[in-house]
Amino acid sequence: MSGLEYADYRRAPMCLVYLEDVVYPHESGDFMTLIQNISRLKEAWALQELLASKEITFYSREAIRLCTKSDILQSLSLWTKIDVDILEDPAKIRDACIAKRMFWAAGRQSRLETDVVQSLKGIFDVKVIPYQRNNTPKSVFCRLQFRLMKMYPGDLSIFAWRAQEPVPSASHGRLLADSPSEFASCHRINLITPCSRLLQAPLHTVKDWGQSKWFRHTYTLPELVASNEILFFTNTWTPVGFKSNLCKELSSITGIDEAVLRDREKVQNTSVAKRMSWASQRIPQKNRWGRPIEEESAHCLMGIFHVPKLAVHLTIGLKAAMLLLQQEIMKEYPKDLSIFEWQHTDVNDPGTNGVLAGSPFQFRFCGEVESFDNGSKIELVENSDNMFSINGLVISQDLDRIGLVLNSYHNYIRPRVYPLILLSKEPPKSRESTKVGCYRTDVGNMCYISPGKAVTMPTAQGLIYICKDGAAFFQGAVSPANPADLWGGF
Structure with missing residues (x-):
């Protein structure tokens, strides 16, 4: 019977049921005994026959007509615990609450365990319950x-x-049932009218529930972005609403794009700097000694950046964890230079002399950063130990500095300007070397340059390199010369 859908029974004027375990003659008035002996009515797919069919005619093993659904309506109701008015009029099924409808399927038999769940589709007006053959009945029911x-x-x-x-023990703390059988005691449950409006709008304002510490933990960032759906409750188990219905409010609380909250696949189209900003204000958990596990600030971003091969040990410190994370990000997103758009403004935050950030907090002003492809690229140097080269627009600046123009911009800054990372030189190792060590200057501020001015500035012919330890240097494209010439000659 599983081949027939609920809608097929609704359209049919009559449903004919052959009862191979009932022999004629039968005491026509003893309907209760008849029903209790019909194994067919105990099967999962028989539920939709009983509820959807306008009328049913039952036949014995000898194909002799026994009775109709209307004839034994009261007896059917007593045995199945389905209200008489629902058996008479299938349209009234919608008046029954979820728990009561689940009860109707509790304890029913089926050849396949998933059939009990699939037989409920029509009862709840669900078109499809997506599942694969290797899915467990519990996962399908979920x-x-x-x-x-x-x-x-x-x-x-x-x-x-x-x-x-x-x-x-694994079931403790779960909110959802594992099977319809767990609703076996719900036949007397009815829906109270006010509850039908309970989640039509949030019961609390964003100002109330948006202050929850849940939104500030590091470990909840991947939950919020990756989960297809989340049901939020207050600390008194009062429902607040679903993630899908609260995307605008959640975006205002967390800074995560509303589009990303609605479609998790869009996270991969978001700039590196913006994704870093999502973790910038989050607080890591504490260890047994009450000290923050700082490495969690980097660890919570692994899934956001799709770098599953990264291993961050919880004993290396935040600066080292961020270095490892950014190295993997540069491999995964080589055309996005917004990874360098950080600012160091807090003396308690891990500092860095290179071009990479020391913590996600340094990206807290990057919530509106977008990146674009202008040909700039970060490349892993062949046969090197995690050394990277930055092939981008490098221009000369005053005070014996160079500037790296990033291929990113802030949505709220008009007219559009590009971030400019200023780098100062270090003393050269030798006069003949074409390498000049460099480091970020004025890390507490961000400089910007207009597109028109950027293309008219004299450029430095060479590449910026980032070593495994995060240190940076500039390699000129000329023959050995005075390092000062490498800077001031452009």
């Missing part, structure tokens, strides 16, 4: 419940289930 929470946001009876005994 998908159904998530779909129901979206379809019936005011029906909290979905949480009225009772765990079956004995309760596995």
Whole structure:
């Protein structure tokens, strides 16, 4: 019967049911005994036959007509615990709460365990429950419940289930049921009218629930971005709403783009600097001695940047963890120079003399940064130990400095300007060397340059390199010369 859909029964004027385990003659008035002996009515797919069919005619093993659904309506109701008015009029199914409808399927038999869940599609007006052959019945039922929470946001009876005994230790603390059988005690549950409006709008303002510490933890960042759906509750288990319905409010709280919250796939199209900013104000957990686990600030960004090969040990410190993270990011996103658009303004934050940041906090002003492809590129130097070269627009500046023009911009700055990273030179190792060590200057501020001016400035012929330890140097494209010439001659 699983081949027939709920809608097929609704359209049919009559459903004919062959009962191979019922022999004629039968005491026509003893309908309750008849029903209790019909194994067919205990099967999962028989539920939609009973509820969707306008009328059913039952036939014995000898194909002799026994009775109709209308004839035994009261007996059917007593045995199935389905209200008589619902058996009479399938349109009234929508008046039954989620828990009661789940109860109708509790304890039903099926050849495949997933059939019990699939037989509920029509009962809840769900078109498809996506699943694969290797999915467990528990995972399929979980998908159904998530779909129901979206379809019936005011029906909290979905949480009225009772765990079956004995309760596995892994099941403690779960909000959703594992199977329809856990609703076996819900046949008397009805939906109270005010609850139907409970989640139509948030019960609390953003000012109230937006202050939750949950939004400030490092470990909740990947949960918020990667999860397809989240149901939020207050500390008194009062529902606030679903992530999909609160994207605008969540964006204002966290700084994460509303588009990313609606479609997690869009995170990969977001600039490196902007993604770093999402973790800039988050607080890591504390260890057993009460000290912050600083490395978590970098660890929580691994999934955001899709760098699963990165291993961040919780004993190396934040600066070292950030260095490892940024090295993997440069490999994954070589055309995005916004990774250099950080500012060091807090003396308590890890400092750095190179061109890479010491913590996500240094990207806190980058929530509106967008990047674009202008041909600039970061490349891993062949046969090197994690050394990178920056092939971009490098221009000469005053005070014996050079400037790296980034291929990024801030949405709120008009007219559009590009960030300019100023680098000062270090004393050369030898007069013959074409290498000049360099480091960020004025790290507490960010300089900008207009597109028109950037293309008219004299350029430095060479590349900026980043060593494994984060130190940087400039390699001129000329023969050995005075290092001062490498800077001032452009």
